[in-house]
Amino acid sequence: QIGIEVRKEADFSTWYQQVLTRSEMLDYYDVSGCYIIRPLAYNIWQEIQHFFDAAIKELGVEDTYFPMFVSQRVLEKEKDHIEGFAPEVAWVTKAGSSDLEEPIAIRPTSETVMYPYFAKWIRSHRDLPLKVNQWCNVVRWEFKNPQPFLRTREFLWQEGHTAHFTKEEADTEVKQILELYRQVYEDLLAVPVIKGIKSEKEKFAGGLYTTTIEGFIPTTGRGIQAATSHCLGQNFSKMFDIVIEDPNASASNTSTNSATAGKMHVWQNSWGLTTRTIGVMVMIHGDDKGLVIPPRVASTQVIVIPLGMSAKTTEVERQEVENKVKKVVEELKSIGIKAKADLRDNYTPGYKFNHWELRGVPLRLEIGPKDLAKQQTLSVRRDNGVKEPLPLPDLKTRVPEMLNLIQKEMFERAKKVYDDHVKIVIKWEDFVPTLDNKNFVLTPWCEEGKCEDEIKERSARTNTEQEPQDEKAPSMGAKSLCIPFDQPKEPALVPGETKCVNCGKDAKRYGLFGRIA
Ligand SMILES: O=C1CCCN[C@@H]1CCCn1cnc2cc(F)c(Cl)cc2c1=O
Numbered sequence: 001q002i003g004i005e006v007r008k009e010a011d012f013s014t015w016y017q018q019v020l021t022r023s024e025m026l027d028y029y030d031v032s033g034c035y036i037i038r039p040l041a042y043n044i045w046q047e048i049q050h051f052f053d054a055a056i057k058e059l060g061v062e063d064t065y066f067p068m069f070v071s072q073r074v075l076e077k078e079k080d081h082i083e084g085f086a087p088e089v090a091w092v093t094k095a096g097s098s099d100l101e102e103p104i105a106i107r108p109t110s111e112t113v114m115y116p117y118f119a120k121w122i123r124s125h126r127d128l129p130l131k132v133n134q135w136c137n138v139v140r141w142e143f144k145n146p147q148p149f150l151r152t153r154e155f156l157w158q159e160g161h162t163a164h165f166t167k168e169e170a171d172t173e174v175k176q177i178l179e180l181y182r183q184v185y186e187d188l189l190a191v192p193v194i195k196g197i198k199s200e201k202e203k204f205a206g207g208l209y210t211t212t213i214e215g216f217i218p219t220t221g222r223g224i225q226a227a228t229s230h231c232l233g234q235n236f237s238k239m240f241d242i243v244i245e246d247p248n249a250s251a252s253n254t255s256t257n258s259a260t261a262g263k264m265h266v267w268q269n270s271w272g273l274t275t276r277t278i279g280v281m282v283m284i285h286g287d288d289k290g291l292v293i294p295p296r297v298a299s300t301q302v303i304v305i306p307l308g309m310s311a312k313t314t315e316v317e318r319q320e321v322e323n324k325v326k327k328v329v330e331e332l333k334s335i336g337i338k339a340k341a342d343l344r345d346n347y348t349p350g351y352k353f354n355h356w357e358l359r360g361v362p363l364r365l366e367i368g369p370k371d372l373a374k375q376q377t378l379s380v381r382r383d384n385g386v387k388e389p390l391p392l393p394d395l396k397t398r399v400p401e402m403l404n405l406i407q408k409e410m411f412e413r414a415k416k417v418y419d420d421h422v423k424i425v426i427k428w429e430d431f432v433p434t435l436d437n438k439n440f441v442l443t444p445w446c447e448e449g450k451c452e453d454e455i456k457e458r459s460a461r462t463n464t465e466q467e468p469q470d471e472k473a474p475s476m477g478a479k480s481l482c483i484p485f486d487q488p489k490e491p492a493l494v495p496g497e498t499k500c501v502n503c504g505k506d507a508k509r510y511g512l513f514g515r516i517a
């Protein structure tokens with residue numbers, strides 16, 4: 001195993017591939033677009049599951065499991081639902097050498113799998129709210145070039161599907177889940193995100209509205225959709241006839257159609273978070289030495305390494321150091337810290353430093369004969385390289401403090417970078433140059449679809465002053481990422497006065513625009 005051979009800023013895609021494979025997070029697989037998630041990365045997914053599962057259980061969500069196969073008849077029940085997605089559906093057409101009667105799709109998402117059964121199970125408002133979640137894999141045979149964790153043909157996710165008696169209850173849950181997604185990114189992965197609502201064009205077409213958290217990759221200045229929480233309205237309950245007796249309907253219900261007299265369609269949500277989380281964390285925190293894993297999701301939080309031995313070191317001294325290393329590890333484990341010792345006698349300390357830095361271990365403790373004499377250990381932070389001697393008797397307090405500080409400062413640094421790259425733009429002439437400088441644009445916007453298309457088209461050209469126009473590969477246009485819930489106070493957007501940056505119509509709100517990964 002060797003270190004990373006390219007600089008992150010110089011060759012991002014090679015850097016990303018080498019960091020993932022050489023840290024042993026992932027390996028490539030012989031089916032294009034599929035990857036092997038190895039223990040170091042899978043542990044991060046498990047930490048996310050652990051956190052998110054406890055939180056949704058608090059909200060009364062129950063885990064369930066539906067089959068991964070969807071019959072063609074069921075999947076294509078609603079032509080408009082899948083028409084845009086059809087090319088990416090994977091089908092099973094044979095078993096052994098015999099053709100299947102009817103092709104069976106592998107789930108790309110589970111609305112059409114679940115909702116016929118919601119219709120069967122939900123009869124009365126007493127059956128509401130129904131709140132189920134499943135942790136599973138889904139398959140989408142995308143043709144855009146795959147990227148480990150970020151765009152893969154199979155990925156792991158959780159998909160939540162809920163049914164409610166009122167829209168208000170559904171709206172509340174959409175926000176609760178989005179807040180949990182923010183916590184997964186910001187509190188567990190130390191990755192800052194912006195919460196907002198998707199434009200009409202960018203939302204999940206099958207739903208009523210889509211709320212989202214948007215990430216920012218500083219190295220490329222690109223945006224990345226981090227997770228989504230949709231209110232489906234009554235679209236799917238009308239599609240799948242998920243109705244209840246409306247307890248508020250009076251006998252004098254004027255509805256002529258007895259079949260639906262006093263019946264009402266339930267209000268639904270669906271929400272998803274995927275293994276893309278892991279890729280975003282690597283991209284934000286990784287450096288030229290490899291991974292940097294936030295302590296809250298690190299399978300090894302502290303690595304303790306003996307050093308300072310030489311030919312002159314007596315066997316007694318060597319044993320003393322080794323025993324102290326083991327004792328420190330036991331002491332840290334006794335307070336719940338995931339500590340390990342690297343006592344391999346066939347590697348030098350320097351080799352070991354590189355080995356664990358590549359794997360992103362947040363904190364290293366070095367212990368040698370001199371440290372023993374001074375009853376101390378030298379701590380080295382992976383995120384900023386700061387070295388600080390710690391008195392051995394104080395480890396039980398100082399190490400947890402350091403891990404919390406690392407977690408906090410990793411987030412704060414990333415948040416500052418993100419905030420520094422969101423630029424308020426009022427005049428169109430500043431729009432493309434701001435994008436070309438690897439920023440997001442936050443700008444007064446009319447929120448109309450036609451305008452959104454124009455902005456994408458107009459911002460697809462790089463501004464020639466900066467770089468010679470390369471006709472072959474003009475940079476892609478800006479997409480509307482979201483309309484942030486937190487709207488800028490300054491410069492105030494005055495309804496009826498402030499104009500849309502692109503089309504000059506009255507701006508409604510500030511929109512966040514960016515090129516996407
Ligand atoms: O994003 C989420 C969160 C978790 C549950 N689902 C929603 C909506 C998913 C949209 N979507 C996304 N991709 C799809 C791909 C497909 F091939 C087909 Cl048939 C449908 C879809 C599709 O509906």
Ligand SMILES: [Mg+2]
Nearest residue numbers: 085088140142
């Ligand atoms: Mg897609």
